[in-house]
Amino acid sequence: MAGKTARIDQFLLIHSARADNWREITRLADAWAGGHGKRAPLEAALADLAVVEEFHAYPGGRLLATLAERIATNDAGGTAKLARRISNGLLTHAYRDRAGEWDVHDEMAAGEVADVLPPATGETGLRRPYFEVLFVNSQPAARWPAFAAEIRRLRRPEDAFIYEPVLAGSFEDALCAVALNPDIISVVLAEGFPYRSRHDAPVLRSVLDPLGETEGPDLSALRLSRTLKRVRPELDVYLLSDRQVETIAGDPAADSVRRIFYAVEEPLELHLAILEGVQDRFETPFFDNLKKYARRPIGTFHALPIARGKSVFKSDWIRDLGEFYGLNLFLAESSATTGGLDSLLEPTGNIKRAQEMAARAFGADHVFFVTNGTSTSNKMAVQALLAPGDIAVVDRNCHKSHHYGMVLTGAQPYYVEAFPMTEYSMYGAVPLATIKRALLALKAEGRLDRLKLLDLTNCTFDGHMYNVRRVMEECLAIKPDLIFLWDEAWSGFARFSPFLRPRTAMGAAADLEDWLRDPSSVDAYEKQRAELGDNPSDETLLATHLIPDPSRVRLRVYQTNSTHKSMSAIRQGSMLLVKDVDFHTVEAQFHEAVFTHASTSPNQQLIASLDVARRQMELEGYGLVMNAIEIALKIRRAVNSHPLISKYFRVLGADEMIPEAYRQSGFQDYLAAGSTWGTVLKAMREDEFYLDPTRMTLVCGTAGFDGTQFKGLLANDYDIQLNKTSRNSVLLQSNINNTRSDVAHLIRVLVEICRGIEKRLADGGEGERAAFAGRVKSLMTDVPDLPNFSHFHEIYRGDAGKATPEGDMRAAFFNAYDASICEYVPLNGAECDKRLREGPEMVSANFVIPYPPGFPIMVPGQVLTQETIDFMRKLDVKEIHGYEKARGLKLVKPEAVLAKAKRRARAER
Numbered sequence: 001m002a003g004k005t006a007r008i009d010q011f012l013l014i015h016s017a018r019a020d021n022w023r024e025i026t027r028l029a030d031a032w033a034g035g036h037g038k039r040a041p042l043e044a045a046l047a048d049l050a051v052v053e054e055f056h057a058y059p060g061g062r063l064l065a066t067l068a069e070r071i072a073t074n075d076a077g078g079t080a081k082l083a084r085r086i087s088n089g090l091l092t093h094a095y096r097d098r099a100g101e102w103d104v105h106d107e108m109a110a111g112e113v114a115d116v117l118p119p120a121t122g123e124t125g126l127r128r129p130y131f132e133v134l135f136v137n138s139q140p141a142a143r144w145p146a147f148a149a150e151i152r153r154l155r156r157p158e159d160a161f162i163y164e165p166v167l168a169g170s171f172e173d174a175l176c177a178v179a180l181n182p183d184i185i186s187v188v189l190a191e192g193f194p195y196r197s198r199h200d201a202p203v204l205r206s207v208l209d210p211l212g213e214t215e216g217p218d219l220s221a222l223r224l225s226r227t228l229k230r231v232r233p234e235l236d237v238y239l240l241s242d243r244q245v246e247t248i249a250g251d252p253a254a255d256s257v258r259r260i261f262y263a264v265e266e267p268l269e270l271h272l273a274i275l276e277g278v279q280d281r282f283e284t285p286f287f288d289n290l291k292k293y294a295r296r297p298i299g300t301f302h303a304l305p306i307a308r309g310k311s312v313f314k315s316d317w318i319r320d321l322g323e324f325y326g327l328n329l330f331l332a333e334s335s336a337t338t339g340g341l342d343s344l345l346e347p348t349g350n351i352k353r354a355q356e357m358a359a360r361a362f363g364a365d366h367v368f369f370v371t372n373g374t375s376t377s378n379k380m381a382v383q384a385l386l387a388p389g390d391i392a393v394v395d396r397n398c399h400k401s402h403h404y405g406m407v408l409t410g411a412q413p414y415y416v417e418a419f420p421m422t423e424y425s426m427y428g429a430v431p432l433a434t435i436k437r438a439l440l441a442l443k444a445e446g447r448l449d450r451l452k453l454l455d456l457t458n459c460t461f462d463g464h465m466y467n468v469r470r471v472m473e474e475c476l477a478i479k480p481d482l483i484f485l486w487d488e489a490w491s492g493f494a495r496f497s498p499f500l501r502p503r504t505a506m507g508a509a510a511d512l513e514d515w516l517r518d519p520s521s522v523d524a525y526e527k528q529r530a531e532l533g534d535n536p537s538d539e540t541l542l543a544t545h546l547i548p549d550p551s552r553v554r555l556r557v558y559q560t561n562s563t564h565k566s567m568s569a570i571r572q573g574s575m576l577l578v579k580d581v582d583f584h585t586v587e588a589q590f591h592e593a594v595f596t597h598a599s600t601s602p603n604q605q606l607i608a609s610l611d612v613a614r615r616q617m618e619l620e621g622y623g624l625v626m627n628a629i630e631i632a633l634k635i636r637r638a639v640n641s642h643p644l645i646s647k648y649f650r651v652l653g654a655d656e657m658i659p660e661a662y663r664q665s666g667f668q669d670y671l672a673a674g675s676t677w678g679t680v681l682k683a684m685r686e687d688e689f690y691l692d693p694t695r696m697t698l699v700c701g702t703a704g705f706d707g708t709q710f711k712g713l714l715a716n717d718y719d720i721q722l723n724k725t726s727r728n729s730v731l732l733q734s735n736i737n738n739t740r741s742d743v744a745h746l747i748r749v750l751v752e753i754c755r756g757i758e759k760r761l762a763d764g765g766e767g768e769r770a771a772f773a774g775r776v777k778s779l780m781t782d783v784p785d786l787p788n789f790s791h792f793h794e795i796y797r798g799d800a801g802k803a804t805p806e807g808d809m810r811a812a813f814f815n816a817y818d819a820s821i822c823e824y825v826p827l828n829g830a831e832c833d834k835r836l837r838e839g840p841e842m843v844s845a846n847f848v849i850p851y852p853p854g855f856p857i858m859v860p861g862q863v864l865t866q867e868t869i870d871f872m873r874k875l876d877v878k879e880i881h882g883y884e885k886a887r888g889l890k891l892v893k894p895e896a897v898l899a900k901a902k903r904r905a906r907a908e909r
Helices: 002-009 014-033 039-053 060-072 076-092 141-152 171-180 202-211 221-231 245-249 252-256 267-282 285-294 307-313 319-325 327-331 350-362 373-385 400-409 432-444 468-478 492-496 505-517 520-532 538-543 587-597 604-641 677-686 707-718 740-780 809-815 830-838 866-874 894-908
Strands: 130-136 162-168 184-190 236-241 259-262 366-370 391-395 412-416 451-457 464-466 483-487 556-561 574-580 689-691 695-699 729-733 822-825 849-851 879-881 889-892
Touching (some): 130 171, 236 245, 319 327, 366 587, 373 451, 373 574, 373 587, 391 400, 391 432, 400 809, 432 451, 451 468, 464 468, 492 505, 492 604, 505 520
Parallel strands (some): 236 259
Antiparallel strands (some): 822 889
């Protein structure tokens, strides 16, 4: 047990450690009751848990006191029974639904076999959602049980929800409570509490110290409110004061408080306010109305025969579709936007309200729901923000939707390169120095005014997260009105983790917005300007952490997220988030982009799932994301420490995924010796790139599998599904859906695969071992160099800068439509080699996108180089979009393009 508690200061293992420790207490109690264990280890284990348990409503003081009493009176059997009951209650969450779980004398609680399972998946009825409320006050701890009883007496049968109070008596304890207990979703603060915790426990220090809140002259409830909202912005905070509540209400610092009460007034109003606050988050405007619509008798005379399900359930031939999906799916289908529904294209009712609530939840000013994926969200944003001739600095490795967006708008991409991870055939993210060089190059050419957008992927598929605030700060110091588009398709969940949120677009934008409002920002800028002088060199600017001029900055930030990739939304559910002080200047363009890309017949169930996904994340997202991180850490530990699995597989650490130059804190990995919550948070704050812990790159080349082969093996033989592969790795992602049973299944499968390898090598003799070694060498050592973007051909650079690489990709894209100016050259053969040596240059006519790596290695108008051709030839993947093996590379003939242009010019004359 001591070993377990020693690990409690490891990054975010506290939640699962609590459940593990209760199972350990149960084991120790059973051993004591069975005569093969002692009482002392059990007492020590319970003492280790005591402090943390104060921050949870269950099991609560009475059950814990009873457990301690049974131990003290040597009632080993009673101790074991109660310990198992508490442990099972925590495991099944039965205490949320069954009042008897809280009763010391209830013998039919979750400890009994009949009740160890949670409610059934399809179970409905009068169940009321359960949550916990933190009450922070200065009352003596001895008074807390009576205070909690008073709170419980406020409950009424008509309440839509039920909550239990959790009591804390200091600033530090309150902060610990909201960090440790995800069930707390509302907080009530009464003034007069001290700063320091009444406990001196290492576990509390491990939680508090990295959060950076130190004792100071301001111990007010408003300061605590701001701190709690910084950690968990979704919390409702209420303030009780016996001072001038009118004055407090007018204080700008009170923005973090939902409502202020005069402390001596009727407590029922506070109770009702708490329930109303939860109801505001629980409400799902579109989903609620869709359910009402499905319950009405509707006659349909519109073009959707499947609506109401009659064509399905009356059919002898497709009735199985209805039986599979259920009646409600069809009752909720409609082509109408009236009768309680709304239009996604021009929402004025419940969809509009749902989008406003999503904006609140994700920290945005505006949100657009998108029902055909983040590919569409990206194209909508690019279309609305860019016009023909505008320049956009774009990560060359971003999703293809960004590249196609440039084609649609006629904007000119200025491609910047991410750092390569050649050994694993993948790219990381774009270094800040590379981005700054691009901006400074445009400035030197007098073309900075044409630069409109910086377009980056955050986090990358493989988990690289930018230091988003620093990127925006330094870019705004060079171009104060630069617009940012952050493709966060893979990390929408990060909003609900205080340890990931600062690395998101909306989180960083909020921090930057606060800084711009602070008068000290002007002082910081003026000080740096004086230090740099009037004309600092580019070398100086590249080496300096630039500070923007607050008086000139126009903060314009856009974020796309694939809600379906990390939250409980149906496939293709996406959101486009806006935090733009000048949104009014582009709002009409965004509506046009919606009209362009959104279907006039959007899926109702998909919209409803976006609505519900927002509800879930506002009410339980913090705990769900914490669990996803814990799951990932357990997988990392289980794989890398297993004596057999680690011979053939390993999960890459941050030190292998991010070069040392971009890990300024010196952080090595989540599970490296000495890594704690504090060291991880330091890396999150300081490092140029940070590795999302829920992304696990599992190297399989050392087991003789390429990524595609191993992915197929897991799916076909073991029912384990995953998305991304590289030449010698696969990507595992933990999400809010995963359980520890999933971890156990994965580890068991890897053990079985490793045993199979061991047996094959042992039985096959030297020949088999040599073949295996050769296969591993091919996958892990003989890897192709990753090609960078070369350049656009000069015919597509008519108005480009002399020293900058942007080009007219749109013209090249549509040139490919004319077969008379295109040709095909086989990838393998003498002709391709001769063209590379002697010319004429080969110019790609289209996008060529191999999977993996999944980004364009050729774009329309790009001159092909030996580097790109070598990479294509070494690829052993089956799926390459834009390339027909039988015909070869599709190329544009520049001389034919020029000749065609001349003919057109003569004809026009």
